[in-house]
Amino acid sequence: MKGTINKKIPYLFIAPALILLCLFSLFPIFVALIISFTDIDLAGLADWSTISFIGIKNYLDVLSDPIFLKSILNTLFYVVFGVPLVIVCSLGIAILINYGKAPIFKAFRAVFYMPSVTNVVAVAVVWSYLYNPQFGLFNYILGLFNIPAVPWLQDPLMAKISLIALALWRAIGVNMIIFLAALQGIPKTYYEAAQLDGASDWKQLTKITIPLLRYAIFFVSITTMIGWLQFFEEPFIMTDGGPLDSTTSVALFIYRNGFQLSNFGYAAAGSFILFIAIIIVTLIQFRLQKKEVDY
Amino acid sequence: MKNTLVKKAGKKVAAIALIGSVIFSGALAGCSNNESNADSDKTTINVWGMGEEAKSLPKIAEQFEKENPEIDVKVQAIPWDTAHDKLLTAVASKKGPDVVQMGTTWIPEFASANALKDLTPHMEDYPELQASNFFEGSVETTKYEDKVVGVPWYVDSRVLYYRTDLLEEVGYKEAPNTWEELRDAAKKLAERGEGKYGISIDTKEQTLGFMFARQNGSMLLGEGNKPLFNEKEFVEAVSYLNGFFEDGSTPKQDLGIDIVQAFKGEGILPMFISGPWMVKLINDQAPELEGKWATAVLPAKESNLSALGGSNLSIFEYTKNEEAALKFLAYMSKPEVQIEWKEMTNSLPANKKSWGDKSLQGNEQYKTFGEQMENSQAMPVIKEWEEIAQTFLTSFEKIYRGGEDVQKEMDAFNKKAQEILAD
Numbered sequence: 001m002k003g004t005i006n007k008k009i010p011y012l013f014i015a016p017a018l019i020l021l022c023l024f025s026l027f028p029i030f031v032a033l034i035i036s037f038t039d040i041d042l043a044g045l046a047d048w049s050t051i052s053f054i055g056i057k058n059y060l061d062v063l064s065d066p067i068f069l070k071s072i073l074n075t076l077f078y079v080v081f082g083v084p085l086v087i088v089c090s091l092g093i094a095i096l097i098n099y100g101k102a103p104i105f106k107a108f109r110a111v112f113y114m115p116s117v118t119n120v121v122a123v124a125v126v127w128s129y130l131y132n133p134q135f136g137l138f139n140y141i142l143g144l145f146n147i148p149a150v151p152w153l154q155d156p157l158m159a160k161i162s163l164i165a166l167a168l169w170r171a172i173g174v175n176m177i178i179f180l181a182a183l184q185g186i187p188k189t190y191y192e193a194a195q196l197d198g199a200s201d202w203k204q205l206t207k208i209t210i211p212l213l214r215y216a217i218f219f220v221s222i223t224t225m226i227g228w229l230q231f232f233e234e235p236f237i238m239t240d241g242g243p244l245d246s247t248t249s250v251a252l253f254i255y256r257n258g259f260q261l262s263n264f265g266y267a268a269a270g271s272f273i274l275f276i277a278i279i280i281v282t283l284i285q286f287r288l289q290k291k292e293v294d295y
Numbered sequence: 296m297k298n299t300l301v302k303k304a305g306k307k308v309a310a311i312a313l314i315g316s317v318i319f320s321g322a323l324a325g326c327s328n329n330e331s332n333a334d335s336d337k338t339t340i341n342v343w344g345m346g347e348e349a350k351s352l353p354k355i356a357e358q359f360e361k362e363n364p365e366i367d368v369k370v371q372a373i374p375w376d377t378a379h380d381k382l383l384t385a386v387a388s389k390k391g392p393d394v395v396q397m398g399t400t401w402i403p404e405f406a407s408a409n410a411l412k413d414l415t416p417h418m419e420d421y422p423e424l425q426a427s428n429f430f431e432g433s434v435e436t437t438k439y440e441d442k443v444v445g446v447p448w449y450v451d452s453r454v455l456y457y458r459t460d461l462l463e464e465v466g467y468k469e470a471p472n473t474w475e476e477l478r479d480a481a482k483k484l485a486e487r488g489e490g491k492y493g494i495s496i497d498t499k500e501q502t503l504g505f506m507f508a509r510q511n512g513s514m515l516l517g518e519g520n521k522p523l524f525n526e527k528e529f530v531e532a533v534s535y536l537n538g539f540f541e542d543g544s545t546p547k548q549d550l551g552i553d554i555v556q557a558f559k560g561e562g563i564l565p566m567f568i569s570g571p572w573m574v575k576l577i578n579d580q581a582p583e584l585e586g587k588w589a590t591a592v593l594p595a596k597e598s599n600l601s602a603l604g605g606s607n608l609s610i611f612e613y614t615k616n617e618e619a620a621l622k623f624l625a626y627m628s629k630p631e632v633q634i635e636w637k638e639m640t641n642s643l644p645a646n647k648k649s650w651g652d653k654s655l656q657g658n659e660q661y662k663t664f665g666e667q668m669e670n671s672q673a674m675p676v677i678k679e680w681e682e683i684a685q686t687f688l689t690s691f692e693k694i695y696r697g698g699e700d701v702q703k704e705m706d707a708f709n710k711k712a713q714e715i716l717a718d
Binding site for chain 2: 041042043045046047067128132133134135136151153154242243244245259260261262263
């Protein structure tokens with residue numbers, strides 16, 4: 001008797017979270033799934049009787065939409081270049097900050113974390129001035145060295161790179177904190193033993209630090225990858241997907257169709273394709289993780 | 296023992312939750328009803344205004360309240376860029392404002408969703424709302440199928456802004472009158488030197504391409520809304536616009552500067568096409584330019600048809616205070632109120648009688664707009680238009696930036712438009 005009650009009590013504690021999760025996460029996903037098989041538009045929102053089921057037409061249409069295909073390629077570009085960059089940069093900075101003992105390094109921790117807590121719209125406004133082709137700081141500096149102005153946001157390829165640079169700068173902070181926490185969790189005794197054996201700093205880094213950070217790296221790579229697959233704010237504010245749709249991400253494509261053109265069904269179909277892609281990518285990462293040996 | 300305790304605790308939680316939800320829902324209900332209940336002979340209407348001008352709306356609303364003491368007006372100002380989302384939510388929840396300001400291009404979309412009240416049955420009781428009071432072109436924007444879902448409030452039309460001093464230097468004492476002259480003037484202005492251009496062609500402006508096509512005699516949509524975007528008239532207009540990009544009369548890439556900044560000083564962009572709001576902006580931000588710039592009606596090809604825009608006032612379908620909302624609409628449509636509104640916000644009155652006022656007749660800039668209004672037409676009133684216009688902008692970008700063949704790209708655009716219209 002006592003046992004069963006004790007078993008039930010935990011549910012009481014998680015009930016609020018569970019109810020909220022169902023109401024605001026699972027239920028909307030379910031609704032979106034239904035919507036993706038309908039032709040719902042603004043009129044349908046007001047009067048449900050005008051909605052009709054059209055099967056998988058939305059999915060077929062969205063998969064043959066050249067802009068959607070382009071947005072997938074763009075998103076892959078962001079993921080392929082963005083994820084490794086974020087991991088390498090934030091890990092590098094975390095190790096450097098952890099290595100230094102002077103109090104100034106604490107200040108650096110704050111400096112690198114700052115972009116993560118700044119409002120993205122404010123950041124984007126400031127960066128669009130930095131990228132401004134006429135009076136931007138970047139082109140001004142290039143001009144000092146007699147390098148011709150770079151069309152930061154005006155050239156299809158350059159615009160993608162510019163957005164990655166901005167997002168990278170924003171993403172470093174949070175991930176650096178995760179790495180720092182993991183770094184400080186590594187027992188000092190490992191390093192002492194290695195130093196007694198005469199291992200160099202580089203050896204210590206590659207044989208002790210990196211292997212023991214495996215779980216942190218795994219966590220950061222998954223969260224970063226999901227984040228980049230949903231890349232939205234930067235292209236939305238800085239370029240609005242242009243020039244020539246070269247910076248349109250899948251998320252921006254979905255937003256545009258759903259909220260600007262009121263093609264809710266079409267947008268829901270697009271978002272489900274993204275949803276499935278994210279699940280597949282995450283599963284692959286878990287599979288790869290399992291294959292490695294445990295320490 | 297423990298069992299009952301837990302049960303009691305459970306009951307308590309349930310009770311608290313129940314009370315909480317009752318209070319909560321009561322509070323929510325209170326938001327919408329309290330005011331009218333507290334003072335039963337007073338009706339409150341909610342008015343949603345958009346953008347900059349909504350900030351001046353409360354002043355007009357105050358005067359309205361003085362004339363109609365039984366009505367209380369609550370104005371909510373919504374920025375244009377979030378207004379569409381907000382209206383969507385209002386339609387979905389069927390709870391929203393009583394009176395709403397509608398951009399003319401949004402009318403078909405929201406009218407097709409039955410979100411806007413048909414005003415036809417009230418025209419006799421409120422003569423201020425009758426179509427004969429307003430410019431024909433702006434009355435068109437209030438019609439959807441066989442309904443009248445709004446009343447014109449203020450209008451705008453696009454005209455040519457130009458630097459008189461710089462144009463005179465290249466031999467134009469007056470504004471360019473025809474397409475050829477505009478082309479020629481832009482080219483000569485661009486030849487002034489590196490980093491200088493002739494005219495600004497706003498590539499994000501939805502109406503521009505269609506406006507030029509109409510000047511060239513294109514109907515845009517034929518019978519039964521058949522798109523005519525790959526016909527000769529339309530393609531010619533697009534090629535004409537593309538010509539400005541090809542010979543460097545207008546920058547291919549976004550210069551990253553504000554149009555007023557580019558217009559003043561040396562005049563990086565000494566000509567542009569825009570609406571009446573620019574008059575105030577130029578006067579405020581570049582007062583030193585006074586006497587060096589002017590507005591003119593658009594250069595003509597077969598005609599000089601301009602794009603008509605502006606805002607209408609509509610009554611939300613789910614309003615409970617129809618009577619008061621109608622009174623508010625009628626008040627806002629009076630010529631004298633529209634003149635007052637013009638004084639406050641510089642937006643041009645839709646009521647034709649207001650244009651007899653000397654504050655409009657005596658001002659050169661406003662006179663240009665009055666003249667252009669006679670030759671202005673709104674974009675087609677169909678709900679698919681937004682998507683078609685967006686698609687056009689994408690196609691046009693492929694032409695001027697990507698160097699695609701105009702005819703080929705317009706064929707593709709026409710096909711896409713057919714698909715959009717067929718859905």
